[in-house]
Amino acid sequence: MATKMNRRGISNVVATIILIAVAIALAVAVAVWVFGLAGSASKTATLQVQAIGLTGVGNAINSSGGSATLTILISNPSSSGIGINGFTLGSLSCVFSQPVQVPAGTQGGQLTITLGITSGSTSGTYVFNNATSISGSGGITVPTGIKASSSGNQTAAVGIQYSGYITTVSGQTYPFTVTASS
Numbered sequence: 001m002a003t004k005m006n007r008r009g010i011s012n013v014v015a016t017i018i019l020i021a022v023a024i025a026l027a028v029a030v031a032v033w034v035f036g037l038a039g040s041a042s043k044t045a046t047l048q049v050q051a052i053g054l055t056g057v058g059n060a061i062n063s064s065g066g067s068a069t070l071t072i073l074i075s076n077p078s079s080s081g082i083g084i085n086g087f088t089l090g091s092l093s094c095v096f097s098q099p100v101q102v103p104a105g106t107q108g109g110q111l112t113i114t115l116g117i118t119s120g121s122t123s124g125t126y127v128f129n130n131a132t133s134i135s136g137s138g139g140i141t142v143p144t145g146i147k148a149s150s151s152g153n154q155t156a157a158v159g160i161q162y163s164g165y166i167t168t169v170s171g172q173t174y175p176f177t178v179t180a181s182s
Helices: 012-043
Strands: 048-055 066-075 082-089 092-102 109-119 126-137 148-151 154-156 161-168 173-179
Touching: 048 161, 066 082, 066 126, 082 109, 092 109, 092 126, 126 148
Parallel strands: 048 173
Antiparallel strands: 048 066, 066 109, 082 092, 082 161, 092 148, 109 126, 126 154, 161 173
């Protein structure tokens, strides 16, 4: 003969209240996590980089070489200053001896880099082999006596587009493209 066991569970009302409380706790935890990530992402310093020009390519080169000018427009909409550690243009990489400073809120500052060039092996081509001077305007601060340590070189010709990037002290890179002109 089977006996009925007297089983009691929690009521439907209590079970519903517990489920709602768990769902609310999970929703709050997810919201804190998501807004925490969004908050930290908005605090990350970022640059807006646009190459204005690569001029002087194809100018007369004498026995001591010649030069071209790379001009880059930089804005820093973040709330903290950013240091630029160097740049790359094609196969030419240059690291600055001291960081170039882009203060918080800088809009449209210009970084001007003079590149040493020599004549290429093909007529109408030129080789960038180093950065001979660096200057800044519009809020960009270039330390006095700054030098650039260069490695590699980049062959260039008028009318050709080249890609490069700016590197910050924190290791972030910001790409740009520029067309060589005379």
